[in-house]
Amino acid sequence: MSSDLVVVGAGIVGASVACHAARAGAVVTLLDAGRPGAGVTTDSFAWIGLGPSGVRTGPAAALRATASDEYRRLEAELPGLPVTWSGSLSWGAADGAPEAGPGQEIVDAATVAALEPALRQPPEWAVWTPGDGAVDPVGVTERLVAGARAHGARVRADIPVTAVSRDAAGRVAGVETAAGPLSGETVVLAAGVATAALGAPLGVSVPVDPSPARLFRFRAPAGLVRTVVNNRDFDLRQAGTDRLLAAADSSERALAAVRSTFRGAADVELLSTRVGVRPMPADGEPIVGPVAEVPGLYLAVLHSAVALAPAVGRLVARELVDGAVEPALAGCRPGRFQGRDSRKA
Ligand SMILES: Cc1cc2nc3c(=O)[nH]c(=O)nc-3n(C[C@H](O)[C@H](O)[C@H](O)COP(=O)(O)OP(=O)(O)OC[C@H]3O[C@@H](n4cnc5c(N)ncnc54)[C@H](O)[C@@H]3O)c2cc1C
Numbered sequence: 001m002s003s004d005l006v007v008v009g010a011g012i013v014g015a016s017v018a019c020h021a022a023r024a025g026a027v028v029t030l031l032d033a034g035r036p037g038a039g040v041t042t043d044s045f046a047w048i049g050l051g052p053s054g055v056r057t058g059p060a061a062a063l064r065a066t067a068s069d070e071y072r073r074l075e076a077e078l079p080g081l082p083v084t085w086s087g088s089l090s091w092g093a094a095d096g097a098p099e100a101g102p103g104q105e106i107v108d109a110a111t112v113a114a115l116e117p118a119l120r121q122p123p124e125w126a127v128w129t130p131g132d133g134a135v136d137p138v139g140v141t142e143r144l145v146a147g148a149r150a151h152g153a154r155v156r157a158d159i160p161v162t163a164v165s166r167d168a169a170g171r172v173a174g175v176e177t178a179a180g181p182l183s184g185e186t187v188v189l190a191a192g193v194a195t196a197a198l199g200a201p202l203g204v205s206v207p208v209d210p211s212p213a214r215l216f217r218f219r220a221p222a223g224l225v226r227t228v229v230n231n232r233d234f235d236l237r238q239a240g241t242d243r244l245l246a247a248a249d250s251s252e253r254a255l256a257a258v259r260s261t262f263r264g265a266a267d268v269e270l271l272s273t274r275v276g277v278r279p280m281p282a283d284g285e286p287i288v289g290p291v292a293e294v295p296g297l298y299l300a301v302l303h304s305a306v307a308l309a310p311a312v313g314r315l316v317a318r319e320l321v322d323g324a325v326e327p328a329l330a331g332c333r334p335g336r337f338q339g340r341d342s343r344k345a
Pocket of ligand 1: 008009010011012013014031032033034035036037038039040041042043044045046047048052159160161162190191192193194195198212213214215247275276277278279301302303304305306307308
């Protein structure tokens, strides 16, 4: 790998890779087919911390455990990053006894009522994760892009990449774009759901499924919801003084649940519905690392990427610019799909 990088995709993942790599001294070009942050990043509920993936085990557990700390680091590096540290409360989403991991505690109904005073009927228990929060995902992406620029990166919007180009030896030589070729010794594919289509002509299978999810905006009284609330009905949080954001299956059910769950919510009304298509790796774990068969090609595609983008960006930059091999990415390597049916990996 070389520090002459072309990053394809300026969602929150590509923007983070570009920002961290440029700051580490790489010569970076960041390209997007549209506007930075306008992919699925713009439709994210954007819960960050320990809670969002709901998974505490598995190959990327170490990565997930650092999500809040990595955001706090990034806040210090990029002042004004749009992050709200509200904590999160989860209850009733899974059957069985409550389980709290590190950084979480089981709280009783009185504590839940103190944290969410508008709840009609606080649950008997909930998992409280005080270090969780939420972000404005497009705002974070824009700050990362600005950070990349400030460290000398070239950022080009509205330039679709049509192919990754290779030299006679099969090594990555850059990309073909709608505006002409661009050379680069390393190409990072961070194109979300489009990553598989860019890898295919190279013979690289990137097992990522498009996974649609709905995001609803509601008009709501100021301060109705104080934390990030997660239960069987929705992921819910305040986003602006008189706005709620909900990730849920149906607007009608989510609206009915908001009205029945909170006092003073009778007038809550639906403002918009969006369907975002998430890049979902076949085994649910991030796909981050070099592709052995195509020297110079590096993949960065993952779910829960708003939460993980600061960590992934920093670690990828360490690998590409400093030549490190990051143990936290060991379970994320593209090579795990080689030699078997990737859908069963
Ligand atoms: C309803 C919903 C709720 C969610 N909630 C959460 C949550 O609470 N927490 C969390 O962490 N995650 C959440 N997610 C998931 C999160 O939004 C995604 O994991 C994340 O935004 C993916 O970022 P990305 O940069 O990989 O993809 P994208 O934002 O899609 O970025 C990829 C970029 O690549 C560009 N691109 C594609 N093809 C090309 C090409 N050929 N040439 C140039 N550019 C190209 C696109 O234009 C796009 O800008 C949620 C998603 C949805 C839909």
